[in-house]
Amino acid sequence: MIGRRWWAPWLWIGPALAILGVFLVYPVVDTVRRSFLEGGRGGGALTLDNYRFIAENPQSLVADPHTAIVNTALWIVLFTAVTVTLGLLFAVLSGRVRYEAIAKSGVFVPMAISFVAAAVIWRFMLEFNQDIGTVNAVVTGVGIDNPDTNGSTDWLRDTGSLQTWFTNAGPNELQGPIQINNMVLIGVGVWMWTGFAMVVLSAGLKGISGEVLEAARVDGANEWQVFRRIIVPILSPTIMVVATTLVIFALKIFDLVWVITGGRADTEVIATLFFREAFLLGDFGLGAAIAVGLLLWVVPLMVISIRRFQFQEEIR
Amino acid sequence: MTVRGLPLPSLGGISSPLRRAPGTPSGRWLRGRGPLHLTLIAIVILWSIPTLALLISSFREATDINASGWWNAFKDFNFTLDNYDEVLNQRGMGSAFVNSLIITVPSTILVILVAAAAAYAFAWMRFPGRALLFIVVVSLLVVPLQMTLIPLQQLYGEVQIDADLPVLGGRIFGVGSYPGVWLAHAGFGLPFAVYLLRNFFGNLPRDLFEAAYIDGASDLQVFFRIALPLAAPAMASLAIFQFLWVWNDLLIALIFLGDPDLAPMTLRINNLVSSFGQNYEVLTAAAFLSMIVPLLIFFALQRYFVQGILAGSVKG
Numbered sequence: 001m002i003g004r005r006w007w008a009p010w011l012w013i014g015p016a017l018a019i020l021g022v023f024l025v026y027p028v029v030d031t032v033r034r035s036f037l038e039g040g041r042g043g044g045a046l047t048l049d050n051y052r053f054i055a056e057n058p059q060s061l062v063a064d065p066h067t068a069i070v071n072t073a074l075w076i077v078l079f080t081a082v083t084v085t086l087g088l089l090f091a092v093l094s095g096r097v098r099y100e101a102i103a104k105s106g107v108f109v110p111m112a113i114s115f116v117a118a119a120v121i122w123r124f125m126l127e128f129n130q131d132i133g134t135v136n137a138v139v140t141g142v143g144i145d146n147p148d149t150n151g152s153t154d155w156l157r158d159t160g161s162l163q164t165w166f167t168n169a170g171p172n173e174l175q176g177p178i179q180i181n182n183m184v185l186i187g188v189g190v191w192m193w194t195g196f197a198m199v200v201l202s203a204g205l206k207g208i209s210g211e212v213l214e215a216a217r218v219d220g221a222n223e224w225q226v227f228r229r230i231i232v233p234i235l236s237p238t239i240m241v242v243a244t245t246l247v248i249f250a251l252k253i254f255d256l257v258w259v260i261t262g263g264r265a266d267t268e269v270i271a272t273l274f275f276r277e278a279f280l281l282g283d284f285g286l287g288a289a290i291a292v293g294l295l296l297w298v299v300p301l302m303v304i305s306i307r308r309f310q311f312q313e314e315i316r
Numbered sequence: 317m318t319v320r321g322l323p324l325p326s327l328g329g330i331s332s333p334l335r336r337a338p339g340t341p342s343g344r345w346l347r348g349r350g351p352l353h354l355t356l357i358a359i360v361i362l363w364s365i366p367t368l369a370l371l372i373s374s375f376r377e378a379t380d381i382n383a384s385g386w387w388n389a390f391k392d393f394n395f396t397l398d399n400y401d402e403v404l405n406q407r408g409m410g411s412a413f414v415n416s417l418i419i420t421v422p423s424t425i426l427v428i429l430v431a432a433a434a435a436y437a438f439a440w441m442r443f444p445g446r447a448l449l450f451i452v453v454v455s456l457l458v459v460p461l462q463m464t465l466i467p468l469q470q471l472y473g474e475v476q477i478d479a480d481l482p483v484l485g486g487r488i489f490g491v492g493s494y495p496g497v498w499l500a501h502a503g504f505g506l507p508f509a510v511y512l513l514r515n516f517f518g519n520l521p522r523d524l525f526e527a528a529y530i531d532g533a534s535d536l537q538v539f540f541r542i543a544l545p546l547a548a549p550a551m552a553s554l555a556i557f558q559f560l561w562v563w564n565d566l567l568i569a570l571i572f573l574g575d576p577d578l579a580p581m582t583l584r585i586n587n588l589v590s591s592f593g594q595n596y597e598v599l600t601a602a603a604f605l606s607m608i609v610p611l612l613i614f615f616a617l618q619r620y621f622v623q624g625i626l627a628g629s630v631k632g
Contacts, residue, residue, distance in 0.1 A: 008535060009443040016434035016506055017449070023503025024456050027464035027471075034466060093356055096349075105618070106360035109367065112614035112621075113607045114564030116582040120589065120603035121366045124373065124596055132385055132596070134369055191363065196625060203626050252460050255566045259586055274462050279571060284466050291462040302455045309454050 028295075031288045040284025050289035065290065067266055068273040071182060075250040075269060079186050079193075080243050086190065087197025087242065088235075091205055092227065094198070104202070108195030115192070115255035122188045123260060126155040155184045157265045181267055185257060192256075193249070197242050204238035205231065244301055251297055270294055367607075374399055374604045378597035399601035408576070408584055409602050416580040416606075418494055419569070420562045423501040427558050428551055430502065431509030436539055438510065439517035440525055450514070456507040461567065464503075469571055472496055492575045500572055501562050509554055512627055516550040517543055553624030556617055560610055581606040 034040040038047055054065045094103040110118060127133030129152070130140045136152040146153040148160070158180040208231065216226050232239075254271035257263060263272040270290060278287025373386045375395040380388075389395070404410040437443075438450050469491070476490030487493035520543070528538045544551075569583040576587070585602050592598045614621060 009437045009441040012437035013434040015430045019503050027467040030467035031463050103356050103360055107363045112610040114582050116566050116585050117603040117607050120599045121370045125366050248458055278466050288466055294460045295463050298458050302458050
């Protein structure tokens with residue numbers, strides 16, 4: 001009886017399909033087309049120049065795809081790993097006290113605010129002047145001076161590696177993706193998103209039967225063993241979902257990097273490079289190729305989410 | 317987690333099996349639960365300080381902010397509303413606040429209406445291609461925004477429809493038009509909205525609908541009298557998400573709203589950071605203004621917020 005006239009369902013999904021078609025499907029196809037055009041405009045012959053530019057990186061001072069790719073990979077791995085770990089830790093700890101709701105709110109609040117506001121918050125926290133910048137005030141206050149400046153650290157511009165900072169190895173000797181400023185940016189991302197991981201994992205934790213945990217404790221398991229051998233395995237599907245969400249988010253990270261460092265001092269990520277190339281320098285062809293590169297990273301995740309959906313349909 | 321029928325969990329609303337019985341003797345505080353409490357309190361303080369520092373600083377005199385850290389604020393006790401007066405009246409944050417509302421509210425309503433209709437059809441109507449179309453929606457969930465921006469910006473540049481309407485900046489479609497931005501946000505928000513609501517509708521009992529149809533109810537009656545009222549909590553979660561998403565967006569405003577007079581708060585703050593990078597009296601007040609609405613929503617509607625996160629990630 002449902003859907004009596006053949007055209008009735010199309011009236012219901014029509015508006016959604018129209019909007020999705022114009023604002024998602026058509027642009028995605030067109031972006032792929034433009035990535036094979038010189039400058040991304042007009043007719044002209046198809047070319048692989050845009051992809052060649054990304055592969056060969058000839059003008060790394062103007063646009064540096066390799067740094068952007070390495071940094072994005074770093075975001076994906078570090079941001080996801082740290083956020084999931086902290087989220088799980090906070091979920092387990094806060095589940096054991098009576099002021100759980102308050103403790104969680106404190107960690108969760110940054111999720112509600114914009115990246116732009118978070119960027120302002122952290123530019124202020126990381127201010128170089130140790131009379132104003134909280135982080136430098138604390139770090140120099142406890143007597144740890146930066147070997148380069150004998151005082152504050154310029155957290156957002158310091159391209160030295162963490163290692164040089166701790167071992168006094170001298171100014172910026174070990175350059176590479178594990179730069180202080182990249183670590184700091186990823187840290188801001190972690191500050192914002194740990195609440196998300198915590199809330200989802202905490203809901204998963206509450207689904208674990210207390211009897212199972214008690215049985216393990218009665219059998220002599222210590223708290224670490226309970227955590228490692230029971231809680232983590234039971235939670236692993238939830239952990240995967242959280243991690244997938246965070247990976248997708250890390251891939252597209254734009255606002256935070258754009259407002260805090262603008263991609264300067266080798267903090268560029270793929271999304272900021274895309275914006276710079278396409279909309280500041282006006283090279284739609286290269287911009288489109290960069291975007292297609294992003295899409296390729298997402299394809300495995302797309303397959304996973306379709307599989308997950310089909311699985312749910314089967315058990316429905 | 318399913319949305320249906322369950323009381324909405326707040327943060328920590330359900331008692332956890334991990335919580336041990338209270339009543340550890342106070343003498344063994346340090347060996348027992350003491351370290352747990354200390355760790356949790358430290359985490360909450362650590363997570364809250366950046367936001368509190370911003371809030372406190374935004375009420376300090378300009379000369380104080382740039383001379384001493386926020387932790388001196390209570391020693392000097394010299395607070396003022398001048399910074400808010402300046403950003404609201406001289407730096408355009410007042411009109412930017414209104415612009416943020418003009419962009420966010422219609423985008424949110426548009427997404428919910430269009431998604432609810434489509435989700436209902438996907439869940440309860442039969443039509444050819446239903447499964448395939450829904451898989452397209454699911455795969456669009458993870459498509460990076462960057463894949464769409466170049467063609468859309470070109471489209472918006474070519475198709476500009478002007479009209480003599482002062483409320484919309486005089487333009488109905490194209491770069492620098494609010495309806496253009498609403499539609500773009502709707503396009504990017506729809507896959508998640510359709511996905512979430514379809515799962516919700518799909519989980520409602522089939523008998524409910526069959527009984528209504530047998531009684532001669534039309535699709536519209538079933539949708540408005542049965543499906544929508546039951547879906548109210550899910551739609552509230554979705555509305556909060558979509559609202560915060562759009563309210564906190566920078567990228568789309570950056571690309572589709574050239575005119576500074578139309579700029580939402582995120583774009584305005586981004587520009588302030590470029591021109592007043594070190595003037596923290598301007599930046600802190602502006603950033604906090606942009607956070608007020610998200611924070612109010614967060615604290616007032618926390619249950620729905622959490623529910624939405626769980627429905628969007630765990631449940632799927």
